[in-house]
Amino acid sequence: MAQVSLSNIRKVYPNGFEAVQPSDIQINDGEFVVLVGPSGCGKSTLLRMIAGLEDISDGELRIGDRVVNDVDPADRDIAMVFQNYALYPHMTVEKNMGYGIKNRGASKEEIARKVAEAAGMLNLTEYLTRRPSQLSGGQRQRVAMGRAIVRDPALFLFDEPLSNLDAKLRNQMRIEIKALQRRLGTTAVYVTHDQVEAMTMADRIIVLNGGRIEQIGTPSQIYHNPASTFVASFMGAPPMNLLEGRFDNGTVMINGGTALMPSPLQRSGPITVGIRPEDVLLEPTGPLPFQVDIVEELGAHRLLHGRLEDQNFTVHVDKETHVSPGALRIALKQDALRLFDVKTGQSL
Amino acid sequence: MAELSTTSDTLTTAKAQPVRRKRIKISNIVDHAVLIAGAVLMLLPVVMVFLTTGFEDTDILRNGLRIDVGPHMGENFSNAMFERSGFTEAITGMRMLTNSLILGVGFALGKIAISLLAAYAIVYFRLRFATLAFWIIFTTLLLPLEVRILPSYEAIQRLGMTNTYGGLIIPLIASATATFFFRQFLMSVPEELAEAARIDGAGPVKFFIDILVPLSRTMIAAIFIIMFVFGWNQYLWPTMITTEESMFTLVRGIKQIVAVLEGGTIPEYGKSLALAIIAMIPPVLIVVFFQNWFVKGLTESDK
Amino acid sequence: MKRAGFTNVWLPIALLLPQLSIIAIFFYWPAGWALQSSFYLQDPFGFGSTFVGFENYTDLTRNREYLRIAGFTVVFCGLVTFFSLALALLLAVKADKVIRGAKTYRTLLMWVYAIAPPVAGFMGIMFFDQRNGPITEFFQVLGWDFKLGVNYFDTATAMIMVSVWKQIPVNFIFFLSGLQSIPRAVREAAMIDNRSAAGRFWGVTFPLLAPTAFFLLIINITYALFDTFGIIDTLMKGEPGNNPMTLVYKVYLDGFRGNDLGGSSAQSVILMILVLALTVFQFRLIERRIHYT
Ligand SMILES: Nc1ncnc2c1ncn2[C@@H]1O[C@H](COP(=O)(O)OP(=O)(O)OP(=O)(O)O)[C@@H](O)[C@H]1O
Ligand SMILES: [Mg+2]
Secondary structure: OOOEEEEEEEEEOOOOOEEEEEEEEEEOOOOEEEEEOOOOOOHHHHHHHHHOOOOOOEEEEEEOOEEOOOOOHHHOOEEEEOOOOOOOOOOOHHHHHHHHHHHOOOOHHHHHHHHHHHHHHOOOHHHOOOOHHHOOHHHHHHHHHHHHHHOOOOEEEEEOOOOOOOHHHHHHHHHHHHHHHHHHOOEEEEEEOOHHHHHHHOOEEEEEEOOEEEEEEOHHHHHHOOOEHHHHHHOOOOOOEEEEEEEEOOEEEEOOOOEEEEOOOOOOEEEEEEEOHHHEEEOOOOOEEEEEEEEEEOOOEEEEEEEEOOEEEEEEEEOOOOOOOEEEEEEEOHHHOEEEOOOOOEEO | OHHHHHHHHHHHHHHHOOHHHHHHHHHHHHHHHHHHHHHHHHHHHHHHHHHHOOOOHHHHHHHOOOOOOOOOHHHHHHHHHHOOEOOOOOEOHHHHHHHHHHHHHHHHHHHHHHHHHHHHHHHHEOOOOHHHHHHHHHHHHHOOHHHHHHHHHHHHHHOOOOOOHHHHHHHHHOOOHHHHHHHHHHHHOOHHHHHHHHHOOOOHHHHHHHHHHHHOHHHHHHHHHHHHHHHHOOOHHHHHHOOOHHHOOHHHHHHHHHHHHOOOOOOOHHHHHHHHHHHHHHHHHHHHHOHHHHHHHHHHHOO | OOOOOEOOOHHHHHHHHHHHHHHHHHHHHHHHHHHHHOOEEEOOOOOOEEEOOOHHHHHHHHOHHHHHHHHHHHHHHHHHHHHHHHHHHHHHHHHHHOOOOHHHHHHHHHHHHHOOHHHHHHHHHHHOOOOOOHHHHHHHHOOOOOOOOOOHHHHHHHHHHHHHHHHHHHHHHHHHHHHHOOOHHHHHHHHHHOOOHHHHHHHHHHHHHHHHHHHHHHHHHHHHHHHOHHHHHHHOOOOOOOOOOOHHHHHHHHHHHOOOHHHHHHHHHHHHHHHHHHHHHHHHHHHHHHHHO
């Protein structure tokens, strides 16, 4: 068990590309932290620096109370689960799981005991003598997990471990991994570009964008109080509605001129107004006209896609509410409105 | 032959089938006919050479190659294997077979060992001069031994390595074909495997022995077959480097056989043909029995 | 190089050392030496040599025999390459089509790969034997008085036939695996788009085989240039006389038997340049191919 601290960590690849800008992250003991962001934003780079597979260009990395910048991956007391699992194809499940501790000089009995224990946890006991090629995708994923568990590390690192699985298996493994981590109490850093995974698994989420940290917070903070328009539109499906608006005479208006709320700030000029689709109410007497173009049926609820005064807008309604395309009137929940700076995209 | 009956099967079924299917069947017969012709083209010459070993030299001199079975096959083969011959009476077929095996196996193993290590160094280490090493090694792909045969001979002579197995084998190894194959293969091994191994605490030596060598088994087998056949079939280099008859390989021995065909006495046709057959057997068997590996190695590595 | 390469300094050097030293001694030294001696005239009795600049090269361009051999080499390479590729392609297309016995055919058509060129040449001697070689007899029926080792044209014919026979298997293997790697879906799409089998072959299959064919073109030229040495040497029974020969054979003849070191070295260098050009061309192709996939 360990806490992890990154101070001013930076990565510049040999070709001069700055993949991670100087970043500070504190990860508490036993915490499950998810790194999320669009493709190419530097998630894997950051994770691989923690693992020791990539040199750290600048800054200091501590695992526990040890500075590990120059420590070999094998000596960092970590375990990693890769996207393609990276199982050794010529070794049986048992050998795969035991290889790490065997190299650290564990005795035969100890290896056998730990492997059996991990296999039990992961329902792999009957597959121990098979090779990876004789397993299904989900089973391989479990073996990769098992390999990590057997090492009993201070820190788990996951790089998109579920992205090669189908949707159903992904949901199931998501829960299993989280439960396992809870049970073992091991600190974990988990990389994904799937925001559902991030929301459901994380104690805290770190949103990365273009090598920069956009926001660090609990799933609820990230969802309800996004620090920027980027986070607002990246997290949540469908994303937060972002409307062009402006400050005028102490009120916030959208471009059509409808006043939305009294301005909390002494300011005038353009502004971006954000609201989650589920924070919109259908009211026949509502102040805003909403033109529904498409109704997306999702079973548990419906999404109404359309235009609010010529700006794209989405509304979430429950399954009891039947709507057909056409004109409607809506109201926005006042306390759910979020304001962002137009230029920087930062929350105000 | 199984294929012949296949064709006649096709014939009878074609007649029984409705007209619509007939066209397909005819083209099917043409396919098999072409293939059988091809197989005969490949097979027949060797079969005739083999059968001719059943006859006496005078008989062969008079009638040439045969397609019937003769009574002297055992005699000819045993002469080929065990009768001493050559100017110095120092060489038997057995001896040549041994030399050929040493050349084939030694060359294949040496080449595999050396090139696997080199490819490993180039692919898996952060070497400052990796690119330079790569080019130094891969330039050798450009020049087959045949174009630099004289200076290579000169080099061997200065090193005093003529008529030695080392002199026979080592210069042949000095080309990067296998290194290139292994490099391609190692590059196709997923990156994460090495990373997982590093996290699992395997150093470079352990990683090589525990992971890479077992992973490369098929590749190694395939390259072994290709290299064995290549080494076994060497002709020009052994011709130059081995002047002592006790060092002759079977393929090198062919030159001796051919040289005396023009002589005044009746050439030892039966024995010579038997030797030619013996020279084919080991590489042919290996290629036929391990053809899946062989084909895989040939087509995948050459890309 | 891999992302997470090992950082040891001496280990990779130790791993490279065997290969590098063999290459240095048996490749760079001889190649350099050939280049150097191509600029010198060797005293025929072995007493030293004189620098003559490009004279060995210019001599070659004026040497009619050399030019004739170069001409023959071009024709020989062209014919061997063409016939072995064409026959192999035909067989591969058929072998790819049949369902029954496909594996047997593959075995029967590829095993000749393992036969050494001089052994094939020796078999050629028997088949083209002047008195009772089966092929000679067949030619005689056609009214062709075939004389191996006597008539330049006849000997050349025999050399080409044996070389083609020996090379069909390699081409067959490559073409077949090329055909088999064409995705099923592509063939099925072609089946729907085009009724005629010939149309499908030239419109879809052949273009998809083109990379393999280009690659084989180089392989075959290299084969015809170098690997046929054993066939040529045996078919002329070691007696060059008036027989046709390739450039490589000439290098061997002048250097090893004729003791014209300078001239032979110059010929080697010319061949090196030729192979260099071929290989650069080939690398270009390989690069292109990697980008495709
Ligand atoms: N070895 C390298 N040299 C130069 N640039 C690199 C290297 N590796 C990655 N990059 C660049 O660094 C950036 C971050 O890469 P990284 O692999 O961390 O992205 P990621 O967030 O994991 O993306 P994904 O979700 O697609 O896996 C990318 O723009 C990538 O092109
Ligand atoms: Mg990634």
